[in-house]
Amino acid sequence: xxxxxxxxxxxxxxxxxxxxxxxxxxxxxxxxxxxxxxxxxxxxxxxxxxxxxxxxxxxxxxxxxxxxxxxxxxxxxxxxxxxxxxxxxxxxxxxxxxxxxxxxxxxxxxxxxxxxxxxxxxxxxxxxxxxxxxxxxxxxxxxxxxxxxxxxxxxxxxxxxxxxxxxxxxxxxxxxxxxxxxxxxxxxxxxxxxxxxxxxxxxxxxxxxxxxxxxxxxxxxxxxxxxxxxxxxxxxxxxxxxxxxxxxxxxxxxxxxxxxxxxxxxxxxxxxxxxxxxxxxxxxxxxxxxxxxxxxxxxxxxxxxxxxxxxxxxxxxxxxxxxxxxxxxxxxxxxxxxxxxxxxxxxxxxxxxxxxxxxxxxxxxxxxxxxxxxxxxxxxxxxxxxxxxxxxxxxxxxxxxxxxxxxxxxxxxxxxxxxxxxxxxxxxxxxxxxxxxxxxxxxxxxxxxxxxxxxxxxxxxxxxxxxxxxxxxxxxxxxxxxxxxxxxxxxxxxxxxxxxxxxxxxxxxxxxxxxxxxxxxxxxxxxxxxxxxxxxxxxxxxxxxxxxxxxxxxxxxxxxxxxxxxxxxxxxxxxxxxxxxxxxxxxxxxxxxxxxxxxxxxxxxxxxxxxxxxxxxxxxxxxxxxxxxxxxxxxxxxxxxxxxxxxxxxxxxxxxxxxxxxxxxxxxxxxxxxxxxxxxxxxxxxxxxxxxxxxxxxx
Amino acid sequence: xxxxxxxxxxxxxxxxxxxxxxxxxxxxxxxxxxxxxxxxxxxxxxxxxxxxxxxxxxxxxxxxxxxxxxxxxxxxxxxxxxxxxxxxxxxxxxxxxxxxxxxxxxxxxxxxxxxxxxxxxxxxxxxxxxxxxxxxxxxxxxxxxxxxxxxxxxxxxxxxxxxxxxxxxxxxxxxxxx
Numbered sequence: 001x002x003x004x005x006x007x008x009x010x011x012x013x014x015x016x017x018x019x020x021x022x023x024x025x026x027x028x029x030x031x032x033x034x035x036x037x038x039x040x041x042x043x044x045x046x047x048x049x050x051x052x053x054x055x056x057x058x059x060x061x062x063x064x065x066x067x068x069x070x071x072x073x074x075x076x077x078x079x080x081x082x083x084x085x086x087x088x089x090x091x092x093x094x095x096x097x098x099x100x101x102x103x104x105x106x107x108x109x110x111x112x113x114x115x116x117x118x119x120x121x122x123x124x125x126x127x128x129x130x131x132x133x134x135x136x137x138x139x140x141x142x143x144x145x146x147x148x149x150x151x152x153x154x155x156x157x158x159x160x161x162x163x164x165x166x167x168x169x170x171x172x173x174x175x176x177x178x179x180x181x182x183x184x185x186x187x188x189x190x191x192x193x194x195x196x197x198x199x200x201x202x203x204x205x206x207x208x209x210x211x212x213x214x215x216x217x218x219x220x221x222x223x224x225x226x227x228x229x230x231x232x233x234x235x236x237x238x239x240x241x242x243x244x245x246x247x248x249x250x251x252x253x254x255x256x257x258x259x260x261x262x263x264x265x266x267x268x269x270x271x272x273x274x275x276x277x278x279x280x281x282x283x284x285x286x287x288x289x290x291x292x293x294x295x296x297x298x299x300x301x302x303x304x305x306x307x308x309x310x311x312x313x314x315x316x317x318x319x320x321x322x323x324x325x326x327x328x329x330x331x332x333x334x335x336x337x338x339x340x341x342x343x344x345x346x347x348x349x350x351x352x353x354x355x356x357x358x359x360x361x362x363x364x365x366x367x368x369x370x371x372x373x374x375x376x377x378x379x380x381x382x383x384x385x386x387x388x389x390x391x392x393x394x395x396x397x398x399x400x401x402x403x404x405x406x407x408x409x410x411x412x413x414x415x416x417x418x419x420x421x422x423x424x425x426x427x428x429x430x431x432x433x434x435x436x437x438x439x440x441x442x443x444x445x446x447x448x449x450x451x452x453x454x455x456x457x458x459x460x461x462x463x464x465x466x467x468x469x470x471x472x473x474x475x476x477x478x479x480x481x482x483x484x485x486x487x488x489x490x491x492x493x494x495x496x497x498x499x500x501x502x503x504x505x506x507x508x509x510x511x512x513x514x515x516x517x518x519x520x521x522x523x524x525x526x527x528x529x530x531x532x533x534x535x536x537x538x539x540x541x542x543x544x545x546x547x548x549x550x551x552x553x554x555x556x557x558x559x560x561x562x563x564x565x566x567x568x569x570x571x572x573x574x575x576x577x578x579x580x581x582x583x584x585x586x587x588x589x590x591x592x593x594x595x596x597x598x599x600x601x602x603x604x605x606x607x608x609x610x611x612x613x614x615x616x617x618x619x620x621x622x623x624x625x626x627x628x629x630x631x632x633x634x635x636x637x638x639x640x641x642x643x644x645x646x647x648x649x650x651x652x653x654x655x656x657x658x659x660x661x662x663x664x665x666x667x668x669x670x671x672x673x674x675x676x677x678x679x680x681x682x683x684x685x686x687x688x689x690x691x692x693x694x695x696x697x698x699x
Numbered sequence: 700x701x702x703x704x705x706x707x708x709x710x711x712x713x714x715x716x717x718x719x720x721x722x723x724x725x726x727x728x729x730x731x732x733x734x735x736x737x738x739x740x741x742x743x744x745x746x747x748x749x750x751x752x753x754x755x756x757x758x759x760x761x762x763x764x765x766x767x768x769x770x771x772x773x774x775x776x777x778x779x780x781x782x783x784x785x786x787x788x789x790x791x792x793x794x795x796x797x798x799x800x801x802x803x804x805x806x807x808x809x810x811x812x813x814x815x816x817x818x819x820x821x822x823x824x825x826x827x828x829x830x831x832x833x834x835x836x837x838x839x840x841x842x843x844x845x846x847x848x849x850x851x852x853x854x855x856x857x858x859x860x861x862x863x864x865x866x867x868x869x870x871x872x873x874x875x876x877x
Contacts, residue, residue: 036821037821038821061839061843062840062843062844063843063864092791095775095791096790096791098774098775099775099777099790099791101744101753102744102753102755102771102774102775102777103755103771103775103777103779103790107844107863107865107867107869108746108865108867111748111749111865112746112748112749112751113748113749136840137838137839137840138838138839138840139838139839139840140839140840483774483775484751484753484774485751485752485753486746486749486751486753487749487751
């Protein structure tokens with residue numbers, strides 16, 4: 001099953017964003033804060049020792065890194081030096097080197113035997129002098145001072161989503177540390193940051209909430225069912241039908257897609273409400289043949305409701321349509337088979353209840369005249385309804401990914417702290433694509449993007465640099481030796497070139513990992529861009545450079561999905577209107593109006609509550625429409641028969657069961673499920689209420 | 700990596716410049732410091748791998764809490780000037796000025812460069828024997844480049860030496876002008 005949000009994007013953007021996210025997706029950060037750096041040494045050592053059991057430790061050192069770089073530094077030149085050499089200013093370069101040697105401020109990082117002009121040393125020093133935004137190193141960890149406080153950042157890579165139990169333990173340990181660390185002198189505090197914490201906490205929370213919700217829902221279903229049927233005989237057919245529906249629906253999407261998205265199954269839980277409805281009606285009927293027509297109408301209309309999703313360009317919407325459709329058909333077939341086996345049988349629940357209310361046959365008018373007191377009540381209800389629906393004008397759509405996730409306060413505090421100190425954390429990236437790393441590096445150099453090529457130039461450029469240095473040696477070597485005493489060897493430079501794909505040093509690999517990612521058979525080089533300024537779009541046509549903003553991409557994605565859902569909802573309503581007209585002819589308004597009213601009223605309440613409408617809210621209206629139509633169909637079909645009281649009770653219990661089950665979702669800690677639960681509960685309430693009012697009017 | 704190259708400036712420059720001081724030799728030196736000091740230096744850089752010693756000479760000038768100037772006259776002229784907030788390098792007709800905040804220094808080194816000798820203990824293990832102050836780096840990063848620094852002198856530092864892990868060595872002899 002696919003769980004990645006980025007998998008919802010089209011393949012080109014998906015690969016880029018997924019690659020960018022994967023690079024830091026497994027990174028867990030602990031930020032220690034204290035009055036001075038020395039006070040952070042012991043806590044840092046404690047946390048590292050604890051983490052060592054699960055996370056690989058970086059064992060690199062700068063000495064080893066320099067030792068790995070030195071024999072491959074033959075082609076490394078700073079931009080300034082390269083420009084001087086290209087301009088023929090060999091004397092200036094030699095003088096700069098001699099000054100650096102004699103002034104005593106610069107010590108060679110690469111042996112002067114191989115690098116007499118200190119070009120590699122200059123390059124490495126220049127690279128190290130890049131803006132690190134206030135961070136330096138202490139025993140391998142980034143440290144900084146800000147506003148009188150000292151910080152030390154512990155970074156742990158390589159964690160997987162399956163490590164959620166360990167990560168939750170780390171979180172507990174950090175909280176426990178904070179509880180006592182404030183007593184230390186000086187006090188120390190630990191903050192946490194990184195996707196693994198959020199994912200692990202969300203996983204643990206969702207497991208807990210699913211267990212609780214499942215238990216409570218089960219109790220509600222059983223209690224209401226027993227109240228309705230005075231028996232538990234409904235349980236077995238309900239479980240069998242539900243289980244069959246889910247198995248068939250799941251198998252269908254897996255066969256069709258191989259790896260369907262988890263959102264399909266999140267939405268698919270709404271199938272429960274639809275299944276419960278059919279089973280309850282079948283259980284309550286004396287003979288399932290009596291409800292064959294309304295059940296068939298309910299199935300057809302609900303399928304018509306979801307049908308437009310099957311033709312969407314958005315894969316996950318097609319998956320949802322197939323899942324729901326397969327599940328519904330299986331439920332209907334299961335009900336027909338299970339309850340049709342014994343043929344006509346006495347209903348255990350009748351017990352004379354149906355005798356309490358004599359149904360009024362439908363006359364040509366089919367409506368009772370409103371008495372004055374009822375008229376005023378009707379006017380009051382209508383006014384209230386209009387007021388509620390007016391809230392729909394306050395609806396604001398939103399595709400901000402922040403709407404879909406609210407972090408734990410402690411995690412949110414940690415992320416805020418991390419980004420406060422790490423202003424360089426980029427929201428935008430320049431991405432260069434190539435068939436190979438070298439092709440991408442050359443593309444980057446040609447486009448002038450300061451990415452990986454600013455650290456490790458392409459091999460082509462390094463060869464050019466080598467040729468320039470050979471010229472430097474030839475033209476100024478003798479004079480340089482005379483001035484400094486440092487010998488300049490004749491002949492070719494013995495040092496090799498630096499290829500990012502051949503790097504084995506752990507510190508260098510850690511440095512370039514975020515900047516160079518493989519995506520299928522392509523290589524992507526990603527470099528952070530400043531928030532303001534910089535390229536907004538491709539540097540030039542065919543340059544292979546694009547600007548990617550992950551948050552904006554996700555917002556666009558959900559915005560596109562929401563627009564698609566609204567469009568399909570409109571098509572669904574039109575299709576349903578046509579279908580209802582075909583099925584019920586002149587009476588189709590009696591079926592359509594309650595559902596339309598329910599949708600409007602739900603939108604109105606959401607609007608008055610200031611809810612920002614997202615893609616997930618839009619999806620809920622498909623379910624509300626489907627279930628609402630079921631309520632209307634059963635109510636109206638029953639008004640012409642003696643089964644009205646029974647049907648009313650079944651519809652009421654079905655509504656209560658579905659509304660309470662979905663309503664419980666509104667109590668979860670996840671904004672998506674909260675939004676869906678609230679919308680569904682509201683929508684089902686109005687659907688039931690409007691269908692009941694309509695049925696009463698016709699009586 | 701620039702850190703180590705400022706260490707030698709920080710350790711003895713701060714001793715001449717600073718406000719606070721650890722006890723012992725550095726304290727005595729600090730107490731004897733005039734408000735202004737000038738002098739000459741002879742610097743030897745010994746490159747171990749090519750067995751070459753590069754000698755340079757020049758002048759220095761310190762105004763306590765205000766400025767520090769290191770002027771190399773031979774073999775190639777260059778001038779390094781530092782104030783509490785910035786440093787300037789002039790060589791080969793070019794001058795570049797940078798804020799001290801741009802230097803990649805740890806908090807401890809930054810304090811040292813600013814003259815706070817109380818930070819010496821954060822960055823170095825300090826020992827004193829027979830009129831010689833020996834500083835051994837504490838942090839892993841400094842230890843990757845610098846083995847040891849030593850400072851000799853009574854009322855005024857007369858010799859500073861820096862041993863690099865590569866085997867290279869820097870020696871500076873200072874003579875204060877009277």
